[in-house]
Amino acid sequence: MPLFEHRMQFAQSTKEGKNIPIPPAQSLHVLGPVLQVVVSPTEEHIRALNQRGELPPQPVTGLALIDTGATATAVDEEVCRKLGLKPTGSMKTAHAGGPEERACYPIAISFPNTPFPAISTPTAMSVNLQFGKTPYILLFGRDLLVRIKFVYNGPAGRFEMAY
Amino acid sequence: MPIQELEKEILYFEQHREDLLKQHQGKFVLIKGDQCFGAYDTAENAYQEGARKFPGEAILIRQVLQEDLVNEMPAFCTGLLYASF
Numbered sequence: 001m002p003l004f005e006h007r008m009q010f011a012q013s014t015k016e017g018k019n020i021p022i023p024p025a026q027s028l029h030v031l032g033p034v035l036q037v038v039v040s041p042t043e044e045h046i047r048a049l050n051q052r053g054e055l056p057p058q059p060v061t062g063l064a065l066i067d068t069g070a071t072a073t074a075v076d077e078e079v080c081r082k083l084g085l086k087p088t089g090s091m092k093t094a095h096a097g098g099p100e101e102r103a104c105y106p107i108a109i110s111f112p113n114t115p116f117p118a119i120s121t122p123t124a125m126s127v128n129l130q131f132g133k134t135p136y137i138l139l140f141g142r143d144l145l146v147r148i149k150f151v152y153n154g155p156a157g158r159f160e161m162a163y
Numbered sequence: 164m165p166i167q168e169l170e171k172e173i174l175y176f177e178q179h180r181e182d183l184l185k186q187h188q189g190k191f192v193l194i195k196g197d198q199c200f201g202a203y204d205t206a207e208n209a210y211q212e213g214a215r216k217f218p219g220e221a222i223l224i225r226q227v228l229q230e231d232l233v234n235e236m237p238a239f240c241t242g243l244l245y246a247s248f
Contacts, residue, residue, distance in 0.1 A: 067239075070235070091232070099233065106214075129239075
């Protein structure tokens with residue numbers, strides 16, 4: 001089972017352009033368990049594009065947050081538009097203003113600089129994840145975490161994934 | 164709106180939910196247009212078949228339940244995801 005251990009190591013920039021490292025425990029507290037992922041169309045979709053003589057779109061690289069509070073994985077809606085994905089369904093999500101129905105899309109997720117193979121889900125829910133200070137492209141929900149052993153080490157500012 | 168691409172399929176599912184429950188409760192059905200193309204044990208299996216039959220097209224994959232599941236994402240839905248100090 002490949003194991004990936006990630007020690008949070010972020011820095012804050014000063015007005016003078018200096019980078020001040022933030023301790024790992026504080027990095028993990030402020031940013032949460034985040035890692036770089038690449039979101040792309042599934043193999044099935046790429047095959048369909050090849051059959052039509054179309055080039056597959058450029059995959060999108062960005063930050064994913066491991067969100068143990070989310071029932072299902074969510075992907076940024078702009079990423080779905082850039083990849084030209086076709087919906088596979090819809091899902092209701094609970095909002096402060098009431099339930100909202102959102103489209104779902106099939107995506108493949110790969111993990112650069114880790115020993116993990118790519119995984120895919122046929123029904124990632126699309127939402128706008130780009131409105132905060134830290135723009136995510138993916139929230140890793142429990143539908144995918146069901147395949148992963150995840151350890152959160154707060155004092156060490158580190159998390160581990162085995163899959 | 165992307166879900167408009169699946170308006171026909173979602174309508175078909177709602178109209179036939181009771182019948183689908185009798186035969187395929189808990190399974191994932193594959194629907195295209197106004198036709199059901201089978202029930203599968205997992206969403207992945209339904210998707211693979213749907214991608215094979217309808218390459219590059221919108222398809223509906225839905226689990227047959229009495230009531231649809233709601234995706235709970237409390238950090239996102241309450242705005243806590245972007246809370247700062």
